[in-house]
Amino acid sequence: MFNAVANAVEARMAPSHTDGTVPEANPEHQPAPEAPDGPREKMLALTWQGVNKVEMQQCDVPVLINDHDVIINITGTTVCGSDLHLMHGALLEMNKHDILGHEFCGVIAEVGSKVSKRKVGERVVVSFQIACGSCFYCRQRLSSQCVNTNASSLEPKLYGHKTAGMFGYSHLTGSFAGGQCEVVRVPWGDVNCLPIPDSVPDEAALYLSDMLPTSYHTVVDTGVKDGDCVAVWGAGPIGLLCAHWAFLKGAKRVFLIDRDWRLEYAKSKIPEVETIDFSQVKDVPAKLRELTRDEEVPGVDVALECAAGEYAKSLLHKAQLAVGLELDTPEIVNECILSVKNFGRVGVTGIYTGFCNGFAIGAVMEKGVRFIGCGQAPVHKYWDELLQMLVDKKIDPISLFVTHRLPLEETALLYKKQDAHENSIMKAFITTKYSSEPSPGAPKLSSLRD
Ligand SMILES: NC(=O)c1ccc[n+]([C@@H]2O[C@H](COP(=O)([O-])OP(=O)(O)OC[C@H]3O[C@@H](n4cnc5c(N)ncnc54)[C@H](O)[C@@H]3O)[C@@H](O)[C@H]2O)c1
Ligand SMILES: [Zn+2]
Numbered sequence: 001m002f003n004a005v006a007n008a009v010e011a012r013m014a015p016s017h018t019d020g021t022v023p024e025a026n027p028e029h030q031p032a033p034e035a036p037d038g039p040r041e042k043m044l045a046l047t048w049q050g051v052n053k054v055e056m057q058q059c060d061v062p063v064l065i066n067d068h069d070v071i072i073n074i075t076g077t078t079v080c081g082s083d084l085h086l087m088h089g090a091l092l093e094m095n096k097h098d099i100l101g102h103e104f105c106g107v108i109a110e111v112g113s114k115v116s117k118r119k120v121g122e123r124v125v126v127s128f129q130i131a132c133g134s135c136f137y138c139r140q141r142l143s144s145q146c147v148n149t150n151a152s153s154l155e156p157k158l159y160g161h162k163t164a165g166m167f168g169y170s171h172l173t174g175s176f177a178g179g180q181c182e183v184v185r186v187p188w189g190d191v192n193c194l195p196i197p198d199s200v201p202d203e204a205a206l207y208l209s210d211m212l213p214t215s216y217h218t219v220v221d222t223g224v225k226d227g228d229c230v231a232v233w234g235a236g237p238i239g240l241l242c243a244h245w246a247f248l249k250g251a252k253r254v255f256l257i258d259r260d261w262r263l264e265y266a267k268s269k270i271p272e273v274e275t276i277d278f279s280q281v282k283d284v285p286a287k288l289r290e291l292t293r294d295e296e297v298p299g300v301d302v303a304l305e306c307a308a309g310e311y312a313k314s315l316l317h318k319a320q321l322a323v324g325l326e327l328d329t330p331e332i333v334n335e336c337i338l339s340v341k342n343f344g345r346v347g348v349t350g351i352y353t354g355f356c357n358g359f360a361i362g363a364v365m366e367k368g369v370r371f372i373g374c375g376q377a378p379v380h381k382y383w384d385e386l387l388q389m390l391v392d393k394k395i396d397p398i399s400l401f402v403t404h405r406l407p408l409e410e411t412a413l414l415y416k417k418q419d420a421h422e423n424s425i426m427k428a429f430i431t432t433k434y435s436s437e438p439s440p441g442a443p444k445l446s447s448l449r450d
C-alpha cells in the first residue's frame, strides 16, 4: 500500500536536483539510448515483480550513458538481507521489472571518456552506494550520504535530507539498475570501483561491496572497545561479522540473538560467542541482565541492531505494520535500549524506513542511552583498511560466512530459500558466464534444485 502511495507522490514531484550532476545520475528513468544497429543485446537479470515476487528475466544490457560511467561484466554477486526487505515490499518505491542487487564485483568492459583511473580489463569490486567523490560527504569518504547521486524528491521529504543513490535499491535511492545480472553500469567509475589485488579472490573481495564495511562501521561507529559486553540482534552475515569485529576490538563478551540453525552456525564459527534464541526467550533484555549478573552493573555496554524494522514480534505490531499504522516495529530497538546499561550505546544497522509507534523514548532519555543510527554504511571510508585486512587474512569471508556457490539462473529461488532460512544459506556467491573457477577453499558450484 505504502509502495503505491510513495510511487504516486514521487511521480508528482520534480526530481530533486542539488547541483548539475543529478539529472544524469538518474538515467534509468529516461529512455535508454538506441543501439545503432538494431535492438539492444539481452542479459539475464533478477527483477522485482511485486510484493514477495522476484523473477529471472531477459533485460537490456546496459550501455555507457555518461562520460564518467564504466560498464562491468559481473563475475560475482549475492543476495543481501536488504534484498529480502525489497522482495517483501518493506521498502518504499519499487516498480515492476526493477533489477535488484547492490553487491557485486567484476571485470571492467568499457570506460567513459572522462574515466581516468580505471581501465578496461581491471578486476574491481563496486560499493553498494554511488558516490560522486567531490561533495561535502564524499570529501570525508562518507560515501553513503553523497548529495549528488540520488534524484528522489520523496526521500528529503521523509528524512530531511537525501542519502546517496544505491544500486538496485528502489526509486527512493535513485532508481539505479542493480547487479544481480550479467552486466552493470557504474556511474562515477573512478570513485565507486575498487581494484582487487591478485592475492584476493572474488569470493572474498565481493563482500567489500557491503557486508565487510557495513558490519565494521557498526562496531566502529558505536565505539566498541576493550572489555565491553556487546549484544547483537540478528545472526545473519552482518550480525556474525559484528561479533567477529567486536572481539577484534577487545570485547569481553558477545551475545548473538536470533533463532534456529543460525545460532549453531555462529557458534561453530566463533565459539566464544554466547547465543540467545529469541523464539524461546520471551524477555531478551531480562535474559541479558541475567547472563551479565556478575558484572558490577548487569546489562550490556553496546547493543547492535542487525535484524530490521519489518520483523515484528507481537500481534499488536504485526497488525499495525499490516494496516500501515507504522512502517517499522520498534520492538527490537526497544530491546536494545532496555538491554544496555545507563549511558550505553545502541547502534542501528538493520533497515528501518519510516515511523513506528511505541518507541522507548523515556528509557533513551532517562538512562542516557546513546542511540546511534549507523546509517547506510559509508563503504568508501573503510575500503583501504578492510582490503588490507583481506590481504593479511585478518578476516576470511570464505570460511566465516560464504556457504554456497550458485548460478545466476537460481537467484529467484535463492531469495525464497534464504528468506525461509532453508538449505542453511548464510551467504551465497552467485556466478555468471563471466565468473572464474572457484578459488581454493571456496564452495563448489551447487544447485538449490537438488
Ligand atoms: N545499514 C546498512 O548499510 C546495511 C547494509 C547491509 C545490510 N543492512 C541490513 O542489516 C540487517 C542484517 O543484514 P543481513 O544480510 O545479515 O540479513 P539477514 O536477513 O541474513 O539476517 C537478519 C537476521 O535477523 C534475524 N531476526 C529477525 N527477527 C529478530 C529478532 N526479533 N531478534 C533477533 N534477530 C532477529 C533473522 O532471523 C535473520 O537471521 C538487514 O536489515 C539488512 O537489510 C544494512
Ligand atoms: Zn547488502
Ligand SMILES: [Zn+2]
Residues within 6 Å of the ligand: 131, 132, 133, 134, 135, 136, 137, 138, 145, 146, 147, 148
Ligand atoms: Zn558526493
